[in-house]
Amino acid sequence: MDITIHASFLPHDDADAALGFYRDILGFEVRKDVGFGGMRWITVGPADQPGTSIVLTPPAADPGVTDEERRTVVEMMAKGTYAGILLATPDLDGTFARLAASDAEVVQEPTDQPYGIRDCAVRDPAGNMVRIQELR
Numbered sequence: 001m002d003i004t005i006h007a008s009f010l011p012h013d014d015a016d017a018a019l020g021f022y023r024d025i026l027g028f029e030v031r032k033d034v035g036f037g038g039m040r041w042i043t044v045g046p047a048d049q050p051g052t053s054i055v056l057t058p059p060a061a062d063p064g065v066t067d068e069e070r071r072t073v074v075e076m077m078a079k080g081t082y083a084g085i086l087l088a089t090p091d092l093d094g095t096f097a098r099l100a101a102s103d104a105e106v107v108q109e110p111t112d113q114p115y116g117i118r119d120c121a122v123r124d125p126a127g128n129m130v131r132i133q134e135l136r
Contacts, residue, residue: 005052007043010083010128011059011073015040017125018056025102026087028054054085077127080107084129092134096120110134 012018022028022044031053032043039061045053059065059073076082089095092110099122100106107121107129119133 007053009055012056012126021124080127087132090135
């Protein structure tokens with residue numbers, strides 16, 4: 001089999017704030033920015049990885065989700081417990097410095113973990129956990 005990861009989905013509650021984080025701070029390129037029914041989906045990804053994307057999606061987009069479930073999702077997003085993503089970089093300290101200089105919520109400064117990786121963690125504007133590990 002030849003299977004690749006094409007896209008992952010993260011919720012956003014403010015498209016402009018999401019763009020500010022993923023495009024302006026992390027340096028991802030915007031591949032699609034689509035609006036429909038008062039909602040907005042934004043596809044971003046690293047310029048040198050055209051086959052891998054993150055789709056920033058409104059949490060109200062799924063018609064099968066009840067209003068109560070939407071409220072729960074929004075509450076979990078605010079606490080940072082709903083969604084997350086793991087990224088990697090060869091320059092963790094430089095990446096963290098750029099994140100710390102922004103208004104990103106720092107959860108964990110660069111740390112050598114007992115399980116063999118070095119990583120940091122921040123929350124994006126929607127509260128999603130963004131962990132970044134150092135490539136060695």
